[in-house]
Amino acid sequence: MSDLQLPPSRFDGAVRLHSTVHGFCAGIARAPISVLAACCVLVALIAFATFAPLLVTHDWTQQSLLARLSAPDGFGLQAVHILGTDYLGRDVYSRLLYATRTTLVISGLGVCIGVLVGATIGLISGIARGWIDNIIMLIVDANTAIPLTLLAMAAAAFLGSSPLMLVLVVGLADFGSYVRIVRAEVMSTNRRPFVEAARSLGASPVRVAALHILPNLVSPIIVLATINFSHVVILESALSFLGVGVQPPSTSLGQMVGEGRNYLISHWWLAAIPAAVIVMITMTISTLGDYLRDLLDPDQTK
Amino acid sequence: MRWEGPLLILMRLLRAGLTLWIVISAVFILARVGGDPVQYLLPPDIAGPEREDLRRILGLDRSIFVQYLIYLENIAGGDFGRSFFSSRPVSDVFFERLPATISLMAPSLLMAVVIGVPAGVLAAVYHNTVIDRVLMALSFIGQSMPSFVLGIALILLFSLMLKILPSSGDGSWQHYIMPIATLSTILAASIARLTRGSLLDVLNRPFITFARGKGLPRFSVNITHGLRNALLPVVTLIGMQIGALIGGTAVIETVFAWPGVGRLMVDSVIRGDYALLQFGILILAGTVIICNLLVDASYLLLDPRLRSRGAA
Numbered sequence: 001m002s003d004l005q006l007p008p009s010r011f012d013g014a015v016r017l018h019s020t021v022h023g024f025c026a027g028i029a030r031a032p033i034s035v036l037a038a039c040c041v042l043v044a045l046i047a048f049a050t051f052a053p054l055l056v057t058h059d060w061t062q063q064s065l066l067a068r069l070s071a072p073d074g075f076g077l078q079a080v081h082i083l084g085t086d087y088l089g090r091d092v093y094s095r096l097l098y099a100t101r102t103t104l105v106i107s108g109l110g111v112c113i114g115v116l117v118g119a120t121i122g123l124i125s126g127i128a129r130g131w132i133d134n135i136i137m138l139i140v141d142a143n144t145a146i147p148l149t150l151l152a153m154a155a156a157a158f159l160g161s162s163p164l165m166l167v168l169v170v171g172l173a174d175f176g177s178y179v180r181i182v183r184a185e186v187m188s189t190n191r192r193p194f195v196e197a198a199r200s201l202g203a204s205p206v207r208v209a210a211l212h213i214l215p216n217l218v219s220p221i222i223v224l225a226t227i228n229f230s231h232v233v234i235l236e237s238a239l240s241f242l243g244v245g246v247q248p249p250s251t252s253l254g255q256m257v258g259e260g261r262n263y264l265i266s267h268w269w270l271a272a273i274p275a276a277v278i279v280m281i282t283m284t285i286s287t288l289g290d291y292l293r294d295l296l297d298p299d300q301t302k
Numbered sequence: 303m304r305w306e307g308p309l310l311i312l313m314r315l316l317r318a319g320l321t322l323w324i325v326i327s328a329v330f331i332l333a334r335v336g337g338d339p340v341q342y343l344l345p346p347d348i349a350g351p352e353r354e355d356l357r358r359i360l361g362l363d364r365s366i367f368v369q370y371l372i373y374l375e376n377i378a379g380g381d382f383g384r385s386f387f388s389s390r391p392v393s394d395v396f397f398e399r400l401p402a403t404i405s406l407m408a409p410s411l412l413m414a415v416v417i418g419v420p421a422g423v424l425a426a427v428y429h430n431t432v433i434d435r436v437l438m439a440l441s442f443i444g445q446s447m448p449s450f451v452l453g454i455a456l457i458l459l460f461s462l463m464l465k466i467l468p469s470s471g472d473g474s475w476q477h478y479i480m481p482i483a484t485l486s487t488i489l490a491a492s493i494a495r496l497t498r499g500s501l502l503d504v505l506n507r508p509f510i511t512f513a514r515g516k517g518l519p520r521f522s523v524n525i526t527h528g529l530r531n532a533l534l535p536v537v538t539l540i541g542m543q544i545g546a547l548i549g550g551t552a553v554i555e556t557v558f559a560w561p562g563v564g565r566l567m568v569d570s571v572i573r574g575d576y577a578l579l580q581f582g583i584l585i586l587a588g589t590v591i592i593c594n595l596l597v598d599a600s601y602l603l604l605d606p607r608l609r610s611r612g613a614a
């Protein structure tokens with residue numbers, strides 16, 4: 001690790017934060033084509049999800065049993081159902097927009113909560129050391145010992161699968177990994193000269209944590225959140241696919257795949273279309289995550 | 303100091319035991335906070351008195367703390383309770399489904415290592431060439447693909463379009479191909495990535511330059527000197543991924559209608575069979591904890607330096 005041997009100043013944290021943001025913007029401008037493509041796809045998906053109410057062609061819950069399982073019409077002038085209809089005659093295109101919206105909102109909020117809780121606990125654990133650290137790490141060990149899908153499934157079953165609970169479940173099921181990474185990062189930052197200097201100048205532990213350590217955690221946390229976002233999307237989709245995540249009448253991409261699975265023989269696209277959107281989301285986010293890691297966190301680059 | 307090694311092992315075991323206790327307690331609390339299993343077990347038109355009877359039979363009428371103590375006491379005596387759904391002992395229900403899952407997991411793990419490690423080595427040795435790019439692109443796709451999507455894609459391709467493999471069930475050896483392919487692909491992808499990264503780190507070290515300078519053949523430099531030193535993080539990853547593999551079976555067994563414990567867990571979630579679910583989580587978490595202990599122990603085999611230091 002290369003340390004800049006500059007005298008510590010009270011602006012230390014702010015300068016670091018600024019350089020992070022600056023590096024981020026400069027990096028995007030010089031990004032490889034795959035990353036730019038991923039950004040465009042992601043922006044498009046978010047736009048589709050945000051403006052779903054304006055873009056739908058039908059009410060997404062409207063059933064029409066006479067028009068069930070119709071084939072996609074495409075985008076022609078005569079098109080009634082662009083992507084066809086499902087087993088209850090609901091418009092697949094309109095449902096797809098709302099499902100993308102649900103998946104992105106639940107996963108996005110989940111990641112925010114996971115990062116917030118995980119980073120806070122990791123920060124406490126890394127700074128406090130001693131028995132507090134030991135107890136936290138025991139809980140983290142227990143968290144990682146339970147297979148993730150199983151834990152989320154059980155939690156969703158026990159606590160109910162209201163949207164709020166689902167956000168908490170997918171966000172916090174893997175909180176141990178956030179705690180581990182942030183804790184390791186805190187411990188290594190803690191030993192760096194500018195932190196020791198601040199401490200020897202008499203800065204209180206809270207001040208050291210807030211002004212000197214936290215700003216240095218910004219880039220690893222951004223990287224962590226981006227990479228985990230795709231994991232959370234996969235987890236939420238798997239839960240909804242299994243029927244323990246998002247419940248009807250709401251819909252999510254995983255749930256659409258699960259419903260479409262029953263019609264694979266005759267109507268394969270019912271499962272394939274939402275599945276393709278899930279893969280699109282996870283691949284674009286992973287591309288961004290890998291790129292950000294290389295850019296912001298050179299130490300961790302493999 | 304001589305006693306340092308055994309003491310560390312003892313501490314490690316104690317820690318594993320504490321971890322398991324936290325898992326048991328957390329799952330118990332989660333299950334009891336969540337709600338009333340009786341509402342899953344009886345139709346809504348059953349009257350109040352019958353509900354109370356069932357609650358008494360299941361021991362749900364006592365305070366949560368008493369229930370917890372009874373639960374711990376029963377576990378210590380080897381009694382894990384009965385399935386709410388079939389009222390057979392949960393261990394019987396669970397263990398009769400276990401062989402089916404192991405017969406998927408063991409070959410998947412093997413396949414993942416057999417494919418993942420060589421792919422990672424190839425990518426590292428041919429760093430920044432077409433081989434590296436192609437392998438890493440494949441591994442990237444493998445990692446971003448949810449397992450149920452991959453499983454459904456395989457069913458579409460091999461069962462419905464080509465009609466050469468059965469789509470579900472467990473009758474013949476052909477039934478094993480797609481579930482194992484799905485489970486191992488995702489694990490192989492992450493093993494390949496990590497092997498590549500770890501080997502690249504090692505290949506930059508001075509002792510590799512020295513081995514090359516000595517005129518050793520390339521294979522010997524890359525494998526004997528390089529890979530052996532690069533394997534430690536890979537073994538750690540494999541140990542950590544056992545849990546992910548177990549979780550993955552829940553999804554894969556549902557996709558392929560495989561009669562293993564993964565599907566049993568999904569079914570017990572849907573039926574509200576808490577006793578069975580608790581037992582399943584306990585056993586699977588215990589498996590993960592034991593695997594992690596084994597991984598720690600395997601460090602001693604892989605890295606002689608740790609042996610002489612006596613640290614695990």
